[in-house]
Amino acid sequence: MFQRTDPPDCTILWDGREVPARAGESLAAALLAAGITAFRETPVSGAPRGAFCMMGACFDCLVVLEGEENVQACLVPVRAGLRAAPQRGVRSLAEEAA
Numbered sequence: 001m002f003q004r005t006d007p008p009d010c011t012i013l014w015d016g017r018e019v020p021a022r023a024g025e026s027l028a029a030a031l032l033a034a035g036i037t038a039f040r041e042t043p044v045s046g047a048p049r050g051a052f053c054m055m056g057a058c059f060d061c062l063v064v065l066e067g068e069e070n071v072q073a074c075l076v077p078v079r080a081g082l083r084a085a086p087q088r089g090v091r092s093l094a095e096e097a098a
Contacts, residue, residue, distance in 0.1 A: 003033070021082075028061050032051060066083050
């Protein structure tokens with residue numbers, strides 16, 4: 001579906017799996033180039049969602065980044081060793097109440 005114009009120069013971890021990427025590109029672009037199209041699941045039905053607008057307006061690309069929930073993958077620049085995972089359901093509010 002999506003193809004790179006330049007070869008990958010680093011790897012990131014997506015849900016525990018190594019994914020090739022290019023430093024500086026958005027996390028959403030790296031995932032799409034690797035064939036990953038589902039970045040999160042909706043809270044009510046569990047339907048998969050992925051990148052839609054690629055500019056931070058739609059919030060369909062929310063992921064868990066380095067343990068932080070509700071991060072827009074389209075706005076995160078890739079760096080070597082970046083760790084991210086799909087966001088499933090709604091974020092946890094227990095930590096925020098403490």
